[in-house]
Amino acid sequence: MTQVLIVEDDPVSSRVFERTARDLGGEPTTAATYDRGLELATTGSFDLIVIDRMLPGGDGVDAIAKLRLAGSNALILVVSALGRSANKIEGLEKGADDYLAKPFDPEELRARMQSLMRRVTIQTSDNDLIAFGDLEIRRKARTVHFGIDHVPVTPKEFDLLCFFAINADATVTRMQLLENVWNLHFDPQTNVVDVHVGRLRRKLEEASGRSYIQTSRGAGYMFLPQIAVSA
Template sequence: MTDPHSCPASDHPARDPSPSILIVEDDAPTACAIAAEVAALGCRAVLCDTFDAGLNEAATGRHSVIVLDRMLPGGDGVDAIARIRAGAGGGAAILMLSALGRAANRVEGLEKGADDYLAKPYAPEELRARLRALLRRAGTQSESHDLIAFGDMEIRLKARTVHVGRVHVAVSPREFDLIVHFARHEGQVVTRRQLLEQVWNLHFDPGTNVVDVHVGRLRRKLEEAAGRPLIQTARGEGYVFTPLSRNAT
């Protein structure tokens, strides 16, 4: 981990209740420059300078936003995204920040699950604007070690329960795993292949409609409790979880 004392903008998580932004960047001057912009937003910066250190810190689940470099000692930041999403820090918004700025690089990062992609060199005001937008997005979703919440919806991870307002939504173990995965990818298209790999742990097509059947059951239960559709179908692609939207597509 980068020495926090080398960047005046950074602080120790235990001493500061402000929103935390994790910066995974191996170039110390760049990391400190990003930390200064984070401090200007009134947030706390936590710095890591290797692939493994970034994954370990992300897994604490303490951070609202993760700024992730691509070319890190120990691995490619793009490869870290799926591992972050699958862990306790999966609810954080991820900004990929990289010198690889071609359209194909940006598309790859976004398709792998980054919420935004900013190429180096960047203007400090643009970085601040991107971080503000991600912080606003993170504000619609709150996650602790036990709770993921969207408005009146609460998902309790330890108890494995789902409530919409005062309504308890009775879900099967597989349906609970599905809704947690959807919640950690709120607003994003989640493909059937992703669900097979990350919820069923199947790395091949079983040749059945098992995903559609389970998603259909979960969708009906949530819609009955909420009085509105929460899982939309992205035709030809997969599904989108929109817990705060009241407009069906």
């Protein structure tokens, strides 16, 4: 059962989140303040966190940044009245996996939570190992190794690498990455994709001495594990 942490001070919204989590087969736990939410998130084992921004005690996206720095791999959905593009980009750049503006359509909330919970299921399925020669990606542990060496990647970089891996040798557009890795269905007109791809590419090159990710000018990127060239 997917463990869902809900950090929301509005009781009406909190009940909607709880009901939706249960309808989707999840087990919700609730908190109404920034401090309590951060405490539960750091001491508990949650697969999905649904969090507001304007919480008593602090901004939810600051809690996300702290969780990511602490190594949390939980998937995170921000649901906030701060719904401008700049707010969404800030949340995503600090480590959120999706961002939904209030007021929201309950069916859209359900679709967003279902999508994230499906990703949890995929990550914990028996199809654990993706390997290309010495490059190994383990979905359960969310780790990357080249030979015996660990390649340290952030949660977002891991999701990015998994999407590249299942689409190996094919051109992947920026829009595909926004939709499938950031769950964004619009172009935020920032370089968030390029920055994350660049960081991931450098980490893989430093670990292996090879270039796995190639830029396809005007189209996007290609992950070419079988013909990786010297960096």
